[in-house]
Amino acid sequence: MRMITAIIQPSQLDRVREALIAAEITRITVMRVSGHGRQIGEEMYRGQKVVPSLLPKVQLSIAVNDAFVDITVDTIIQAARTDTGAVGDGKIFISPLEECIRIRTGERGGGAI
């Protein structure tokens, strides 16, 4: 089992979600976060060009069984890229997932994802 953490542009959220649902990855948690990588961006604010300290992003957390890692990652990359790819498109992190438990029934393991 793996936990896939994807940080994407907020404007791409709907595209990514629709693409994931179409690929039958339907269990997802979405958060609004702030951050930046090398993209520090420039904005116009009240007539002046300013560099914001943190940029708004969206973070997706998806727990998957090993067999679904590739399809999930590929789908996200495809849908989250803006145009042909721009600085700030985001990153995907994959971490091992130790355990997964369904609260309703108490079942554990891959079947509970």
Place this chain on the structure above:
Amino acid sequence: MKRYADVRRRRVRAGLLLLAMLGIGQAAAWATNAPAPAVNSGATAWMLTSTALVLLMVPGLAMFYGGLVRTKNVLGTMMHSFSAMAIMGVLWVVCGYAMSFGKSACGGWCGWDWNYFLMRGIDEKVMPSGVPEYVFAMFQGKFAIITPALIAGAFAERVRFRTYCVFIALWGLLVYNPLCHWVWAPDGFLFNMGASGAIDFAGGTVVHVSSGVSGLVLALFLGARRGYPASAIQPNNLVMTLSGAGLLWVGWFGFNAGSSVASDLLTAQALTATQAAAASGALTWMLIEALHQGKATSLGVASGILAGLVAVTPAAGVVQPFGALCLGAAAALACFTAIQMKTRMGYDDSLDAFGVHGVGGIVGSLLLTFFIRKSWMAAAAAKTGAGAWGVFDQLKVQVAAVGIAVCYAAAVTCILAFVLDRVLGLRLEKEDEMSGMDHCLHGEQAYGMLNLG
């Protein structure tokens, strides 16, 4: 890109034409020199306040609608109201007031008066009611502002901003100004229909029916939002919606009571009717929801408030409190039903512009006939040669007025929709609709998240 250059060329030509007209008008205009009546400072003070109250309704409407859409479209939706303030505000001063309240021109289709062009001939004019004409003109201008903003509720989340701006400018000129002239100008044909004119105290037909119907036409023309009705589209901020509804309720006292253009008994009657209808509408909707689905919702209360207020808008000056209570309740019932039917019919009138404003306006304009106070009917009877004027006589006039407003607004909106869609493109691209109006049209983000540090 090519399209925009076309539009720009057209706008330049239109601007040159306007300048030419200005030159001709300059030669023809001259100010009247009649002795001015004294300023009634009581009436003027109230009218000034009303003007401010009605303007406050527009940000109130922005909040009401803004809270109902998805987060990614909040600013875009609120911009519909704010840009209406900007565009219609300017247009009203330039030619809106002239077209609405000038003497009938073009066979009565609209009015015109070179003295009202740029409102330049009324700098010192005081009307017979003792209110400076500036105040009256500005008060009426607020109505012209809020009406197109109401339409925006029907096509929330899926229209292009530039096209929207052009649309409301043209709609204001071609639908609102003529309709306003027909109903409220002393020589308008609906003002003079029947014994004492079609009853539209504060804009049931002019504002709500016209915007509701136009909204419906556009909602049908544009089609539903992506994912409607399969995926649930939730409001992002009902706190803002309720706050907006509160601002609208309070502002409506200016809308209705201010339409008496005085500070007297009629004003008091209008204010009372307004309050009664709003409360009745809210209570009725609460009860309907409690019975129908077991829970009263905050959005239901807000909708009920609006339904009651819309229905009493044409009636505020002619019905007594009992009538107002009935109108509010009837409107809540009718609008609730309309919204249920909308779901069943499957069209996407996103924020119920037609469901609440259109239906409420029609219900109010027609039902008020059965609650008109006796003194009004007696005065109307005295005006007719025959000396009799019954409820059904007035009902015929009301039906005619509503029918004309519906047909005219629908027809012109239809034409505008087709033309603008061809020239500028009306609906947002699929990708832009998914990314959200705030990001694509305005490059902004509504709620914080920029300054976490």
